[in-house]
Amino acid sequence: MMPMKTLEPTVVAEPAGDVGLGGLLALVNGRSQALPLTSVKVRSAILGDCCRTEVEQRFRNTLSTPMEAVHIFPLPADGAIVEMELRAGEVVVRAECREREAAVQAYEQAKSTGQRAALLTQESVAVHTLKVANLPPGTDAVVRFVVIERLEIVDGAFQYRFPTVVAPKYAPGTSVGHEGLGVQADTDRSPDASRISPPLRLSGGTALDLEVQVAGPVSSVASSLHAVQLDLEEGGVRVAPSAKSTLDRDFVLRIRAGVTITETRVYTDGKRALVVIRPPDLVTRPLPRDAVFVVDISGSMAGIKMDAAKQALIASLHGLLPGDRFMLIAFDDQLERFRADFVPVDDAHVQAADAWVSALGPRGGTEMLPAIQAALAGTTPENRLRTVLFITDGQASNSAELVAAVANRRGKARFFTLGIDTAVNASLMKQLASVGGGTAELATPKDDIEAVVARLEARFGLPVADEVSVDGGTWASLGSPVLFAGRPLSLLTESSSSGLTIRYRTAEGIQTVAIDAKPASMPLGSLWARDRVAALEERLALKPFEAEALRPEILRVALEHGIASSMTAFVAIDPTSVVTGPSVTMVMPVESPDEWEESVTGAGATQFWSAPSAQAAPPPAPAPMPFPMSPPITASAAPKRSAASGARAEKPSGLLSRAKEFFSGGAQPVAQPVAAAPKPSAPAAERPKTASTLDAATLARTQGADGSYGGDVARTVSALILLILLGHTRLAGDRRRVVLKAATWLSGRSEPSARHALALLEQAERGERVRIEVNFALGLGSSLEALALRDRVKS
Amino acid sequence: MEAPGTSLPQVRWIYIDSKYCNHYSNCMNSDPTDFDLDTLCEQALEWLCRLPTSQDGRVQEVPDPRTVRYYQTIGVVERPLRYEGRSARYGRRHLLQVVAVKVLQAKGFSLAQIQAALLGASDAALEKALGEEAVGKPAPAAVPAVPKASTRITAELAPGVFVMVDPSVVADPQALLQLLGRALLPAGGSK
Numbered sequence: 001m002m003p004m005k006t007l008e009p010t011v012v013a014e015p016a017g018d019v020g021l022g023g024l025l026a027l028v029n030g031r032s033q034a035l036p037l038t039s040v041k042v043r044s045a046i047l048g049d050c051c052r053t054e055v056e057q058r059f060r061n062t063l064s065t066p067m068e069a070v071h072i073f074p075l076p077a078d079g080a081i082v083e084m085e086l087r088a089g090e091v092v093v094r095a096e097c098r099e100r101e102a103a104v105q106a107y108e109q110a111k112s113t114g115q116r117a118a119l120l121t122q123e124s125v126a127v128h129t130l131k132v133a134n135l136p137p138g139t140d141a142v143v144r145f146v147v148i149e150r151l152e153i154v155d156g157a158f159q160y161r162f163p164t165v166v167a168p169k170y171a172p173g174t175s176v177g178h179e180g181l182g183v184q185a186d187t188d189r190s191p192d193a194s195r196i197s198p199p200l201r202l203s204g205g206t207a208l209d210l211e212v213q214v215a216g217p218v219s220s221v222a223s224s225l226h227a228v229q230l231d232l233e234e235g236g237v238r239v240a241p242s243a244k245s246t247l248d249r250d251f252v253l254r255i256r257a258g259v260t261i262t263e264t265r266v267y268t269d270g271k272r273a274l275v276v277i278r279p280p281d282l283v284t285r286p287l288p289r290d291a292v293f294v295v296d297i298s299g300s301m302a303g304i305k306m307d308a309a310k311q312a313l314i315a316s317l318h319g320l321l322p323g324d325r326f327m328l329i330a331f332d333d334q335l336e337r338f339r340a341d342f343v344p345v346d347d348a349h350v351q352a353a354d355a356w357v358s359a360l361g362p363r364g365g366t367e368m369l370p371a372i373q374a375a376l377a378g379t380t381p382e383n384r385l386r387t388v389l390f391i392t393d394g395q396a397s398n399s400a401e402l403v404a405a406v407a408n409r410r411g412k413a414r415f416f417t418l419g420i421d422t423a424v425n426a427s428l429m430k431q432l433a434s435v436g437g438g439t440a441e442l443a444t445p446k447d448d449i450e451a452v453v454a455r456l457e458a459r460f461g462l463p464v465a466d467e468v469s470v471d472g473g474t475w476a477s478l479g480s481p482v483l484f485a486g487r488p489l490s491l492l493t494e495s496s497s498s499g500l501t502i503r504y505r506t507a508e509g510i511q512t513v514a515i516d517a518k519p520a521s522m523p524l525g526s527l528w529a530r531d532r533v534a535a536l537e538e539r540l541a542l543k544p545f546e547a548e549a550l551r552p553e554i555l556r557v558a559l560e561h562g563i564a565s566s567m568t569a570f571v572a573i574d575p576t577s578v579v580t581g582p583s584v585t586m587v588m589p590v591e592s593p594d595e596w597e598e599s600v601t602g603a604g605a606t607q608f609w610s611a612p613s614a615q616a617a618p619p620p621a622p623a624p625m626p627f628p629m630s631p632p633i634t635a636s637a638a639p640k641r642s643a644a645s646g647a648r649a650e651k652p653s654g655l656l657s658r659a660k661e662f663f664s665g666g667a668q669p670v671a672q673p674v675a676a677a678p679k680p681s682a683p684a685a686e687r688p689k690t691a692s693t694l695d696a697a698t699l700a701r702t703q704g705a706d707g708s709y710g711g712d713v714a715r716t717v718s719a720l721i722l723l724i725l726l727g728h729t730r731l732a733g734d735r736r737r738v739v740l741k742a743a744t745w746l747s748g749r750s751e752p753s754a755r756h757a758l759a760l761l762e763q764a765e766r767g768e769r770v771r772i773e774v775n776f777a778l779g780l781g782s783s784l785e786a787l788a789l790r791d792r793v794k795s
Numbered sequence: 796m797e798a799p800g801t802s803l804p805q806v807r808w809i810y811i812d813s814k815y816c817n818h819y820s821n822c823m824n825s826d827p828t829d830f831d832l833d834t835l836c837e838q839a840l841e842w843l844c845r846l847p848t849s850q851d852g853r854v855q856e857v858p859d860p861r862t863v864r865y866y867q868t869i870g871v872v873e874r875p876l877r878y879e880g881r882s883a884r885y886g887r888r889h890l891l892q893v894v895a896v897k898v899l900q901a902k903g904f905s906l907a908q909i910q911a912a913l914l915g916a917s918d919a920a921l922e923k924a925l926g927e928e929a930v931g932k933p934a935p936a937a938v939p940a941v942p943k944a945s946t947r948i949t950a951e952l953a954p955g956v957f958v959m960v961d962p963s964v965v966a967d968p969q970a971l972l973q974l975l976g977r978a979l980l981p982a983g984g985s986k
Contacts, residue, residue, distance in 0.1 A: 035911065063915060168868075175881055178874045183867050185875075185883065199870025199914075203907035586915035589870050 036069035042210040047521040061135040066583040072198035074163035077427035080530035081564040084145035086118040086572035095572035097562040103569035116574040123195040125427035155486040157254040164247040167423040170366035171397040190397035201589035205246025217258025249422035249594040267520035279483040287385040288323040296392035298332040302362035302597040308445040315453035331371035332364040376409040386413035394425030407435040423593035457737035459484040465504040476531035492528040529561035694788040707741030717757040718785035839893040891921040
C-alpha cells in the first residue's frame with residue numbers, strides 16, 4: 001500500500017472556553033516545554049588508544065505530580081559503562097552494579113515507596129534505558145555515568161563516534177507482546193523491539209553540550225556531521241561543535257595523530273595488556289572474487305543516504321578486477337537483482353550495472369534477512385572467493401536473527417558492511433562483519449563516499465594475516481582474529497609481563513613480533529571485561545543451547561568488573577527524598593535523525609517500521625480506492641517494479657532536512673590542520689573539477705574494468721604516473737586498488753613506457769623520490785590523462 | 796455491530812453532523828476497560844460524537860487503526876495493556892488519549908503541540924480537560940434505546956465534491972460511496 005499522508009485539519013481554532021474544553025487547552029498552552037530530559041553534557045578524553053567519556057543527563061519535572069522520567073538512548077558500540085551516580089540538589093548517590101533482576105527489583109521497590117531512584121539497563125549492545133523515579137514536581141535530577149572504550153584506527157585515523165539518538169527501526173515479525181517502554185511491539189523476530197524504540201519527537205530538541213579532548217600531538221581533525229571548533233591547549237587539542245547542537249545525529253571525528261603511530265604496540269596496567277597490532281604491508285594478488293553487492297533501498301534510506309549508498313555501490317563496482325565476477329542485490333521488503341547470477345567484470349556489464357543502480361529509489365521496510373540469505377546462497381568454486389559488501393543504515397530491530405544468518409551461512413565467504421547514516425546502527429554493522437569474517441566501515445552521508453570506498457577496496461577480499469595469537473595467553477574476545485589492510489587490531493589479554501610476543505600467519509608464513517609494553521593510561525580491567533562479555537553474549541546469541549554455561553560466566557565477569565551488560569545493571573537509590581501521591585511515567589520522545597525524510601518519520605509512515613503481519617488483527621484488505629485523496633504519485637524508476645508497488649518512490653519534500661540545515665551549517669568532511677590558529681571550520685569549498693586537474697576519484701571512475709584507460713598504453717601510463725604523483729601506490733593512499741589494476745594491466749604490455757611506469761611505481765613503493773622528465777610526459781600523446789600529467793609535472 | 800465510521804475505511808475525511816449524533820446503543824455492549832484496536836477506534840468515534848465540540852459540525856478525522864498506531868509512535872497513545880495472542884488490548888486510558896488528540900486536532904493544534912501537552916498526562920488530567928460532564932462517567936448502560944446511529948456522514952469524493960449520507964436510512968453507505976466515487980473517477984480522479 002502506498003503511504004497516505006495524514007492531512008492536518010484545516011480548521012481555525014475556536015475561541016477557547018466555548019465548549020467546556022478549557023482544561024485541554026490549558027494543558028496545551030501550559031506544557032509546551034514540559035519534556036523531562038532538558039540537557040545532555042558529554043566530555044570525552046582521548047588518550048593513547050583509549051577514550052573515557054563522562055555523560056550527564058539532566059531531567060526536570062515540570063508536571064504538578066511526581067514523575068518517573070524514562071530515556072532510551074544509544075552509547076558507543078564498543079563502550080562499557082563503568083560507573084554511575086544520581087545527583088539531586090546536594091545529594092549525590094553512587095550507583096551499584098548489580099545483577100539485572102536484583103537491580104530492577106530494588107528500583108521498583110524504591111519507586112513504590114516514593115524514594116528517588118535511578119536505574120540504567122542495557123537493552124541491546126548499544127541501546128540503554130535510564131529511568132529516574134519519584135522526581136518531585138519542579139525539581140531537577142542529574143544522572144552522570146562514565147563510558148570507556150578503545151578507539152578503532154581506520155587507515156591511519158582514530159575514529160571517534162558518539163551516538164546521540166536511537167533511530168527508528170524496522171521490526172519484522174508478528175506482534176507477541178510489549179515488554180518495554182518503547183513504542184513498537186515485540187515480535188517473534190524482533191523480541192527486543194519494545195525496549196529499543198523511543199517515541200518520536202515532533203518538534204524541538206534537547207541541547208547537547210559536547211567536548212572532546214585529544215591528548216598528544218594531533219595533525220588533523222575531521223568532522224563530517226558537525227561544524228567544529230578546535231582549540232589548541234597544553235599538550236593537546238579540544239574539539240567541540242561550533243554551533244548549537246541537539247540530540248539528532250552521531251558526533252563523528254577522524255583524528256590523525258601528529259606523530260605517526262603505526263607500529264604494533266602494547267600497553268599494560270600490570271594485570272592486563274592492550275595490544276594494537278599493525279597489519280603487515282603486503283601486496284597480494286587476491287583470489288578472483290565472486291563479489292556480491294547488496295544495497296538497502298528501504299524507506300529509511302530516502303534522501304542523501306540513498307544517494308551516498310548508490311555512489312558507494314557504483315564506486316565499488318569500479319574497484320573490481322578483471323577475472324572477478326559480480327552480482328547486485330537491492331532490498332527493501334522485496335529483493336531486486338541486477339542479473340540472476342554472477343556476471344563477468346567487463347565494460348558492458350559494469351555500464352549496465354551503473355544504469356541499474358542509478359535507477360534505484362527508496363521504498364518500504366528494511367527486511368535484511370532475505371538479502372543476507374540471497375547474498376550467501378549457492379556455492380562458490382574452490383578457486384574463487386565470495387565477498388559480500390552490505391550497504392545499509394542498519395535500521396532494523398531483528399539483529400539476533402541477522403547475525404545468526406551470517407554466521408551460519410557464510411562458509412568461506414567474507415562479509416563486509418558499509419553503514420551509512422547520520423545515526424548509524426553501528427553495533428549491528430560491527431556484529432555482522434565480526435561473524436562474517438570481514439570489516440565494518442561506518443560512513444556518514446556527508447562523507448566523501450568515493451574515498452571511503454577506495455579505502456575499503458584495500459580490504460575487500462582476504463585478510464592480510466590470520467590466526468593472530470599471543471604467546472601464553474588468550475584474547476578477551478576469544479576466537480582467533482584476522483588482520484585486514486589499513487585496520488589495526490586492538491585486542492586485550494590477561495598478562496602481567498612487560499613484553500609480549502604476537503604471532504600471525506600471512507601468505508609468507510608465520511610471523512612473530514616481540515613488543516615491550518608501555519604503561520597504560522587507564523586501568524584495562526573493564527575494557528578487558530567488556531570484550532569478554534561481548535564475546536560471550538555473541539556466542540550466546542548464536543548458541544542459545546549453551547545458555548546454562550554462558551550466562552553465569554557473563555554475570556561473573558560483568559559483576560567482578562562492575563560493567564553494564566545484558567545481565568547487569570546500575571541502580572542508585574536516594575532514601576533521603578520521599579514523595580507521595582500518584583506518579584506519572586514519561587518516556588522521553590527523541591528527535592528524528594538529521595537528514596531523515598519526513599515521509600519516513602511523519603504521520604502515516606508506520607509501514608516502514610513494521611511488517612504488515614506485525615499489525616494486531618489486520619483489517620480486511622480495503623477495496624481499491626475509488627478516487628485518489630492525494631495527488632497521483634508517479635511510479636518508481638526502479639527496475640522490475642510494477643507501477644502500483646513502486647509508488648513509494650515518491651520524492652519526499654525534504655522539508656525536515658531543509659529545516660535542519662541551520663544546525664549542520666553545511667558541514668563537510670574537511671580535515672582541519674590543527675597547527676593553524678583556532679577558528680570555527682568553514683564550510684568546504686567545492687572540489688575543483690576542471691579538465692586539466694584530474695583527481696584520483698575521477699581516475700578511479702574512468703578506469704576500465706580491465707584496469708586500463710580505453711585499452712591505451714599511453715593513457716594508462718599517464719594515469720598511473722599521475723596516481724603516483726598524487727601519493728597513491730599499491731601500498732599507500734586511498735586508491736590502492738586503482739593502482740593495482742592499472743599496474744597489473746601494464747605488466748602485460750611490452751612497451752618501454754609501460755615498463756618505465758612500473759619501475760617508477762616500485763621506486764615510489766620503496767619510499768624513494770620519483771623523478772619524472774617533462775619530455776617523457778610530453779611523449780604520451782594528448783589524452784586528458786597525459787595533459788593532466790604534463791600540467792602536474794610542470795608545476 | 797459496527798459504527799458507521801469504521802465501515803468507511805477508505806474515506807479519510809468525514810464531517811460528523813452531531814445534531815443527529817446521540818448515544819449509540821451498541822457502544823454500551825463492550826467492556827469499557829478492555830478492547831482491541833478496532834473497538835478502541837469505534838469507541839473513540841462515538842465519544843467524539845457525544846462531545847459538545849462537535850455541535851456545529853466540525854471536521855473530524857475518523858480515528859482508524861493506522862492513525863492510532865502513529866499516535867503510539869509519537870507516544871501520545873501509550874503501549875497496550877497486554878496481548879491476547881497477537882491482539883493488543885487497550886483500556887480506558889488509551890480511549891482518553893485518542894479522544895484528547897482528536898479534539899485538540901479539531902481545535903487546530905499541531906501534533907507537535909499535542910505531543911508536548913499529552914505526554915505524561917494522567918487519567919485525571921485528561922478527564923478533567925475533556926470536560927467532566929461529557930466524559931467523567933461512562934454513559935449509563937441502560938440508555939433508553941435512541942433510534943439507531945443517526946450520524947450523518949459527509950465524504951469528500953473528489954476535490955470539492957461532497958456527499959452526505961444518513962446511515963440510518965442508507966443500509967450500506969460504504970458501497971454507495973464507492974459507487975459514487977467510481978462514477979466520478981474520470982472527472983476527479985485522473986489527470
